[in-house]
Amino acid sequence: MSKIESRLADLGITLPEAAAPAANYVPFxxxxDLVFVSGQISMDANGMIKGKLGDTMDVAAGAAAAKxxxxxxxxxxxxACGGDIDRLVRVVKLTGFVNSTLDFGEQPAVVNGCSDFLVEALGDKGRHSRSAVSAASLPFGVAVEIEGIFQIA
Structure with missing residues (x-):
């Protein structure tokens, strides 16, 4: 087991198989030495996590979705690393899209669910630059979508 996967296991997380693209694009x-990963939607073992921040979902639930x-x-x-995630050098940048109402302004707190997770799991390798923006809607009605840029060895 890789060092990163061992750390994830300590956190109670097993990486799923990489999701197939939902349209005409490649996943990464x-x-x-940079890997650009297409937007990943909020999804868990029960399926897509849907909702609109500021309406049907609160910040804590949105942050959990971002994780x-x-x-x-x-x-x-x-x-992208051929199964060897320990090739990760660092997370470079995330762009988070939050399905939210016009008056909702806590997109950064929602995307922190992903940022905090990456720092907890990866330590300094997980520290990154970031944007967190509102979206009037997201594919399939999901709450959050996040894309990332990673440096690998």
Missing amino acids: VQVG TCGIGLLAQLKA
Whole structure:
């Protein structure tokens, strides 16, 4: 078991198989030592996590949904690394999209669910730059979608 997967196991997390694309795109692209991972939607073992922040979902539930996006990002990164996720050098940047009402302004607190998870799981390798923005809607009505850029060895 890799060091990163061992740490995830300590946190009670097993990476799922990387999700297949839902449309005409690839799940990741590697350019040099950077891996660009397509947006991962909020999803757990029970299916898609749907909701609108500021209406049907509160910040804590949104942050939990964002954490699942982080798990999806790591699953895609593992696939991009041919199964050796320990090739990760660092998380470079995340862009988080939050399905939220016009007056909801706590998108950063929601996306913290992913950011906090990555730092907890990866330590300093998980520290990253980030954007957290509102979206009037997201695919399939999910609460959160997050894309990421990762540096690998």
